[in-house]
Amino acid sequence: MSAWQLTRRGFLGLAASLGVVTTVGCPPALHGVVVHRRSGRRGHVSNAAKKHNANHLYATKLAATLHLAHPGDRSKVVQVTISADRYDKLFGNGSLVADLRHDL
16 A cells, blocks of 8 residues: 555645635736626515516626615626626617516
């Protein structure tokens, strides 16, 4: 038997280290634009809020904060990065809210 043996804990540590190295070495998303959306993760939200959150993107954080599905909607505002072309297509006309159901 060999003096060095790879255990499960050692394998997981090695895999995690390689994952961190490859993640840190990757360049950031080029030509991306930060937009916002509402998210119900880690909180209890209504079905109406879930459907509303799935179909809307916002150009600013303020627009996302003010555009609730209904009074009492507890969804949080999160950042999402999209391509500059998609941003121009969604918000090129000056609107702050994009409904993805009409983006075909």
